[in-house]
Amino acid sequence: MALRDVKPDLRNEEGTVAVLGILKQTFGERFQTGQSFREQHAHTTTYLPPQLPDGVVFVESSDDVKAVVSACAEHRVPIIPFGVGSSLEGQVNAPSGGISMDFTRMNKVLRISPEDLDVTVEPGITREELNRELRATGLFFPIDPGANASIGGMTATRASGTNAVRYGTMKDNVLSLTVVTASGEEVRTASRARKSSAGYDLTRLFVGSEGTLGAITSITLRLQGIPEKIGGGVCAFPTVEAACNAVIMTIQMGIPVARIELLDDMQIRACNAYSNLSYAEKPTLFLEFHGTEETVALQSQQFAEIAADCGGDEFRYTADAEERAKLWNARHNAYWAGRALAPELDGLSTDVCVPISRLAQCVVETQADIAREGLLAPIVGHAGDGNFHVLVMFDGKDPASVSKVEAFTERLSRRALAMDGTCTGEHGIGQGKMAFLEEELGGSVDLMRAIKRSFDPGNIFNPSKIFRMT
Incomplete structure (x- = not known):
């Protein structure tokens, strides 16, 4: 799907007017139609253009939810559930208008x-x-x-x-x-x-x-x-293949690693600059182990031996809570670190997942694609699951730049599908990956449509997400 080509569906104008009146009367100030509220509830971290709802209702109980659903069902007006707006594939956009149902006050x-x-x-x-x-x-x-x-x-x-x-x-x-x-x-x-x-x-x-x-x-x-003991550390490798081989051996040996994250050299460079670190700019694994004092020490030693066998640098282990927090804060800030490499550009965060045995091949081929196209695109992955994310920078005002990143993301999804993987391991389908869902699952999508019709015959719940009704 084109990044700037998400078409709105037909709107139910008469029903929308009726629902706006009902919700204003029912919820008073907890129902808002102002431009700023509507913009906030279509604004996400996605690359897709915002599509605003007609109103925002702040629900506080299940009875509130029932009231909203009943009104919208009667008049066939869309409902778009909203949490904090951190979705990455346009899940909270309102392509047909409708009501954004904000759950932030239902937080008990x-x-x-x-x-x-x-x-x-x-x-x-x-x-x-x-x-x-x-x-x-x-x-x-x-x-x-x-x-x-x-x-x-x-x-x-x-x-x-x-x-x-x-x-x-x-x-x-x-x-x-x-x-x-x-x-x-x-x-x-x-x-x-x-x-x-x-x-x-x-x-x-x-x-x-x-x-x-x-x-x-x-x-x-x-x-x-909460584990009695938590330990973790960092280990750099000469190549992505070497790092992925260490991951595979760790999993195959049954070491119950709690976290094992892969950052490529570009992502490490970004994290160093953003989080004031000094890691070697090489493919790197971040790890964490949970257990007792003895088991954590044993697991970290076992991994250090695996890393050495795979050509890795010294495994820098720590059980100090402050040092671990700094390590994982850097990992959690990877998106913003990547964006800081080119703050003047837009960013598209996309993900795929493949069988763990194909992870190295998929990442290496993706890096070659990035280099061939001259893209700025750091990679970070949940290596133990075969899932990785690519943050592609582009100029949203330049049609050539947009076309280049569109073509790259299509190749990435199809590369994962060709390896018996999935077009998304975490981000979901939303609006952005509907075409790839059809390629991945074929006729199974028709079963999903049948389920949707059974549960939601009026198609009011978050329409035009995951697949289009046909």
């Missing part, structure tokens, strides 16, 4: 069950807020996509991040949901039991649905015990 912890290692929260709470609430219990929620995203948004996009190699993704950590469907009814997808064979797995159907099937009103999550 509803229940903590330390003995069961689970928690139930409202969708607007962010992952950092949740972990602050959990700190006194000795538990934490491990999914870390980098941005301080809302739990509802992370659920809707099936987020993962740096800890996924050990703790899985959102699909592995959501036990149950409550969801308001297009009928205005709130349903529960599962119990709190750790496993169940009772009927369809509706929880995982909603996880990753990008707001297209219903509005999530609560999430029950698995928790983990």
